[in-house]
Amino acid sequence: xxxxxxxxxxxxxxxxxxxxxxxxxxxxxxxxxxxxxxxxxxxxxxxxxxxxxxxxxxxxxxxxxxxxxxxxxxx
Numbered sequence: 001x002x003x004x005x006x007x008x009x010x011x012x013x014x015x016x017x018x019x020x021x022x023x024x025x026x027x028x029x030x031x032x033x034x035x036x037x038x039x040x041x042x043x044x045x046x047x048x049x050x051x052x053x054x055x056x057x058x059x060x061x062x063x064x065x066x067x068x069x070x071x072x073x074x075x
């Protein structure tokens with residue numbers, strides 16, 4: 001059975017994905033749900049915050065796709 005080793009790049013990708021997911025679902029951001037200010041990207045805070053972390057995850061996954069993250073290395 002093939003079991004891939006955790007390289008530094010794999011650890012970095014997993015760390016970035018876990019951190020971004022944790023910040024996206026962080027319940028402390030709900031303290032701002034009735035606040036009209038601040039604005040992020042011209043949107044209310046909660047929408048801008050979630051959009052930022054969603055975009056960050058998309059960028060990390062695009063990077064992971066480009067480096068063939070999770071593929072078996074050819075000898």
